[in-house]
Amino acid sequence: MKRTRRSRSKKVGMPPGSLIHLGEVKTKHSELTLFRYDAQQLSESNATSLATLDTKTRDGEVLWLNVYGLHDPELMRHIGEAFHLHPLVMEDILNTDQRPKLDVYDNHLFVVTRFFSYDKQSVQIESEQVSIVLGHNFVLTFQERPTGSFDPVRERLRANKGHIRSSDAGYLAYTLLDVIVDRYFIVLEQIGDDCDYLEESLLYRPGEHMLQNIHKLKRETMELRRAVWPLREVINSLVRNESGYFQHDTVLYLRDVYDHTVHFIESLEALRDLLAGMLDIYLSSISNRVNMEVRALTVVAMLFMPATLIAGIFGMNFVHMPWLEHRDGFWFAIALMGGIGSFMALIFWRRQWLSRRLF
Structure with missing residues (x-):
């Protein structure tokens, strides 16, 4: 009025x-x-x-x-x-x-x-x-x-x-x-x-x-x-x-x-x-939307967490480390990161954490 x-x-x-x-x-x-x-x-x-x-x-x-x-x-x-x-x-x-x-x-x-x-x-x-x-x-x-x-x-x-x-x-x-x-x-x-x-x-x-x-x-x-x-x-x-x-x-x-x-x-x-x-x-509704966004960010962070951990380990400045000077060490690390990430994504999918629209 x-x-x-x-x-x-x-x-x-x-x-x-x-x-x-x-x-x-x-x-x-x-x-x-x-x-x-x-x-x-x-x-x-x-x-x-x-x-x-x-x-x-x-x-x-x-x-x-x-x-x-x-x-x-x-x-x-x-x-x-x-x-x-x-x-x-x-x-x-x-x-x-x-x-x-x-x-x-x-x-x-x-x-x-x-x-x-x-x-x-x-x-x-x-x-x-x-x-x-x-x-x-x-x-x-x-x-x-x-x-x-x-x-x-x-x-x-x-x-x-x-x-x-x-x-x-x-x-x-x-x-x-x-x-x-x-x-x-x-x-x-x-x-x-x-x-x-x-x-x-x-x-x-x-x-x-x-x-x-x-x-x-x-x-x-x-x-x-x-x-x-x-x-x-x-x-x-x-x-x-x-x-x-x-x-x-x-x-x-x-x-x-x-x-x-x-x-x-x-x-x-x-x-x-x-x-x-x-x-x-x-x-x-706004609270639910915020929760969904936080959930999406959490899922993404968890998927990249193994890769971050592996990269952090191999990034340490020690002189003698296994696989550090190996010819296929890089590809081994990439495969390990991708495998663990895929395994975690499969677990999330089975628990229906990825079955809903997050983005």
């Missing part, structure tokens, strides 16, 4: 609710998309400022405002004033390093969660903060950059599929949370595919790059768990519905999202255990 240092020095000494953006600017201009709908009709508007949009809420209608780009404090201030949001909500939206959490206020509730995407090339998870504000007849979503993450929900609204158009704002908030959690499983599946490939490669062709990839995957899954774990408690709090923003039928659907979150965390734990086992396999 990409890590960036976010300076908080700009907020030192500032009062609570100060609108200061903390985080990476991921889009040049802020974009706003407004959906207003009921069971019979739907209107959709796009703008770059709030002044050109009709944000007045009406009975019987649900308003969904999505904001791309969180680096414009003035725009955030106008949105907060238009929907009477608590200053602490706007402050948390602009701080893109928040952990998943739920805050309940008098006229709205505030949920912080995260989107994830996986880059196979860099073996890295990219994270984006998504904030959701739920009122009695409106939903506000804030994203760091334009993505198609909520496109399935928009298509369902346009095509009037499912129960979104005939339901309240709480059902829309549930649908958005369901899409977020479903995307977690896509990331988990992609990481799992890479783990399967690495596990298979470890047994046949382990390399140094695999250790780096295993370490990256372990680090990414750890960061993913750290980001998703609090979301379970957030959704569990929504299921209890102490705020009363969700109808009974919607709470049943939220329970399903909670089950998916628990299942995701359990699957992530299993994946982390798999990566830990893969690291052990890698270290064992």
Whole structure:
């Protein structure tokens, strides 16, 4: 997961609710998309400022405002004033390093969660903060950059599929949370595919790059768990519905999202255990390779040891030595070296020391 240092020095000494953006600017201009709908009709508007949009809420209608780009404090201030949001909500939206959490206020509730995407090339998870504000007849979503993450929900609204158009704002908030959690499983599946490939490669062709990839995957899954774990408690709090923003039928659907979150965390734990086992396999493979290389060197050294011994004996500087001045002494020494070496090689072969690939 990409890590960036976010300076908080700009907020030192500032009062609570100060609108200061903390985080990476991921889009040049802020974009706003407004959906207003009921069971019979739907209107959709796009703008770059709030002044050109009709944000007045009406009975019987649900308003969904999505904001791309969180680096414009003035725009955030106008949105907060238009929907009477608590200053602490706007402050948390602009701080893109928040952990998943739920805050309940008098006229709205505030949920912080995260989107994830996986880059196979860099073996890295990219994270984006998504904030959701739920009122009695409106939903506000804030994203760091334009993505198609909520496109399935928009298509369902346009095509009037499912129960979104005939339901309240709480059902829309549930649908958005369901899409977020479903995307977690896509990331988990992609990481799992890479783990399967690495596990298979470890047994046949382990390399140094695999250790780096295993370490990256372990680090990414750890960061993913750290980001998703609090979301379970957030959704569990929504299921209890102490705020009363969700109808009974919607709470049943939220329970399903909670089950998916628990299942995701359990699957992530299993994946982390798999990566830990893969690291052990890698270290064992490297140790086995070193042992094979040492074995090969030992066999070669033992084969040449008799020749070295014979050459050392005949190389001593004594005046009188047997066979030293013999006409065939050289060839006798060579034959003796070769014979002993061949005999030892035969013994090694019968003991299957030479039957496996050593080089």
